[in-house]
Amino acid sequence: MGRCSGRATLVGFCALQLVAALERQIFDFLGYQWAPILANFLHILAVILGIFGTVQYRSKHLILYAVWLILWVGWNAFVICFYLEVGHLSQDQDFLMTFNTSLHRSWWMENGPGCLVTPVTNSKLALEDHHVITVSGCLLDYQYIEVVSSAMQIFLALFGFVCACYVSKVFMEEEDSFDFIGGFDSYGYQAPQKMSHLQLQPLYTELSLG
Incomplete structure (x- = not known):
């Protein structure tokens, strides 16, 4: 009973992780954030592997999924530090997120709740094929939206890690218990012995004459 509930819980959290990862992937695509x-x-591949391992009773798959979750927590912690500019990290370091292939940043910078985007024409700061904008009136700045998203990913990953280890x-x-009783133990298996040919002998009976 406990095993079934643990499997169901893990599959449920894997499904939540998959939905959250797909949602994040869409907004990162819109912002051309190539590293995320x-x-x-x-992460999506690892979650699918975790679901497969849970359904098919594959402990090795779950171990790989749990190891990835540790790396995933580290990545999201880095993202939080990046947007909060902890230490020497700065949002001006575009190569950390876009590999220097574009000037785009978080999609939420221009499309956050309540944000008003105003283009700045004839700006000397604008590079070729780019424009300068000003963003104002945001109810929640984009970096905090990214931080909340990463924090949610960390929460799901930690809970999924605990469930994966348990399952x-x-x-x-x-x-191990099945091996002990000879279920998968090749040494405990004995092939059925072939029946040897029976040697037929005549049967003698003695008759007594009264």
Whole structure:
């Protein structure tokens, strides 16, 4: 009963992780954030692997999924530090998110709740094929939206890590117990012996004459 509830809980959290990752992937595509796009893609593959491992009772798949979640937590912690400009990190370091392929940043910078975008014409700061804008009136700045999104990813990853460790432990214990009784133990298996030919002998009976 506990195993079934643990599997159901893990599948449910994997589904939430998948929805959250797809939602984040869409907005990162809109903002041309190539590094997050790559990380989201790997995360989606890992979550699918976790779902497959849970459904098919594959403890090794769950272990790989749990290891990835540790890396995923580290990546999201970096994203939080990047947008809050912790230490030497700065949002002007475009190569960290876009690999220097574009000047785009977070999609929420221009499309956040309540944001008013005003283009600045004839600006000397504008590069070729680009324009300068001013953004004002945002109810919540884009960096805080990104921080909240990453924090939610960390929460889902930590809970998924705990569930994955528990379910994989249950699977391994069941595999060990099954091996102990000879379920998968090749040494405990004995092939059926062939029946040897029976040697027929005549049967003698003695008759007593009264």
